[in-house]
Amino acid sequence: MTDFQRPNIARLEGYVPGEQIAEPTVIKLNTNENPYPASPKVEQALQQISVGDLRRYPNPMSDDFRTAAAKLHGTHRDQIIATRGGDELLRLLLTTYVNPRQCVGMTEPTYTLYPVLTAIQDADPVLVPLKDDWSLPDNFVERVNRHACALTFIVNPHAPTGGLIGQKALERIATSIKGILVIDEAYVDFTDDPNHDLVQWAVNSTNVVLLRTLSKGYGLAGLRFGYGIGPHHLIAPMLYKTKDSYNLDAIGQTLATAAINDQPYAQTNWRRVIEQRNLLSKVLTQMGLNTISSQANFVLATIPDSAKHSASEIYQLLKQQHILVRHFDHDRLRDKLRITVGTEEENVTLIQALTKLL
């Protein structure tokens, strides 16, 4: 069969999303969704939409959402771009700022989509291994600058460990790095410190873009809505040139605006998730499953060598009991499970199942 694919695409294996199972009885702790649904105000907004509202093209710039996000964060609207989940922002950053054959910096391990999107852009990932304690190596910037990386991704809180880098350290990185620094804050709503807020610094920077998503913090993974925050000179080319002309549908724009406008509801859920995460971490550690202190809505638990089953076996055995967690076939993660924080009831069921298996 004739193969028309570009060489970089033909080589590519493609990203494998975490399992999505429609079965409602499954306890799904594998893809970091929020255990709670979105605000009742989002439900109200949904009920007011009728198909007649969908006849015309939507607002191409998601103006209402961007106005609401700018108000929430104390920025200008032109420092915000709304995107189809965080994934679209990641892609647009590469499309706009990285030439084929240029390098893209990232840590190892990191969010597994970064190297895939980099390969689609026919650019080269520069993987800088994290230290044994999962912190950034001191020569991180030197390593990415040596390859003249046009752009560097840092997921913060980190996936899949949940570790958080503070603003001071990020400022040192941004000022010494040669290209654009993208800080993927998909999990930032779940940090213990509510004062951790990089927005004012980012919008006043020359080279920093933050990624936010409504998938985790707002219980709207099914809606596909995220946004980028940064200085206007980095946001505008994506907004006016490289994004698909109508990238977000009318329903998504309406619901996402309602969601971020109900901060009390969202913040109450964040606190519940944080409480449950800290409890889950503590119990897992007491059971002998070492966990790293997580600032995200998941914990990374290490299955001890002494256990009856390997991490990969436990993943399979839990799945047989309709409990899904995530196992990565990666050198430094093979003995670990990444467990999304569920409701109290889901977490208790998980702990009971794990206790029996260990």
Next chain:
Amino acid sequence: MTDFQRPNIARLEGYVPGEQIAEPTVIKLNTNENPYPASPKVEQALQQISVGDLRRYPNPMSDDFRTAAAKLHGTHRDQIIATRGGDELLRLLLTTYVNPRQCVGMTEPTYTLYPVLTAIQDADPVLVPLKDDWSLPDNFVERVNRHACALTFIVNPHAPTGGLIGQKALERIATSIKGILVIDEAYVDFTDDPNHDLVQWAVNSTNVVLLRTLSKGYGLAGLRFGYGIGPHHLIAPMLYKTKDSYNLDAIGQTLATAAINDQPYAQTNWRRVIEQRNLLSKVLTQMGLNTISSQANFVLATIPDSAKHSASEIYQLLKQQHILVRHFDHDRLRDKLRITVGTEEENVTLIQALTKLL
């Protein structure tokens, strides 16, 4: 201010979407939306969705929609990719099959998004002017082959004239062209001949992909939903490698499936639009505004030199009366207006306004 943009992006002006005006009293005949809303079955499907359904990630492959589309067209599901409007499919075709510096064939004029997406991919458009009667020149294939175009776009029915190329002529093009032939069928639901159907030919070809959209035919421009049909070897790399991993939200997948499943409703509307288009064409011609025989949901009308106002002036004067049509600042289109077919009432209002102006 530091400018990090790639050279091809820095040069780019960006696509300018047609005006979207929220004002409900405006008669909006400028962006080829359907004058009728989507089916009551889509409304029912919408009303059954609650925000709890949005907590989890959506099906990454839009399986239910692709199953329904495959059934509708008599193809296999793996010959279909669902995309965020037709625009996402156009972008994915370039991302997957066109290297930077390669050429992309297209007619001149054509859908104005093609050269913009080509520039974003850092590829070079090869523009082949249509003949005076807006038909394809006989040496079209020779021209695109001379530049070894990796991919060629033909919008059929053509925008902005509404002309239709038949299957025989397209078969001759596809077999002699070197690269992939994309036939953009955004307007195909409005052809007079209900037997014009390229699907079986395309899925059995080596190099043909068809584009379909729910924006025009199904009254769902605000939903952003389209799809591609082609042989599996051309569809699979986009489906499994280059599209964003969760490119379509849960609501969109549900509503789009309901829409294409209600063919009687959609087809009734298509017939109403076709009737109104043929009537509008006839009346405009009687008024001295030459129109080309259109097979789409718009007509391209020429303002005669003898008229009191130029096309551009009439566009502005209609706008003052809250009637929006489209004027293109393009050599061969400057004396023309592209008018979307509205409801009978809207078309009558337009004709009355035009009569006063002429």
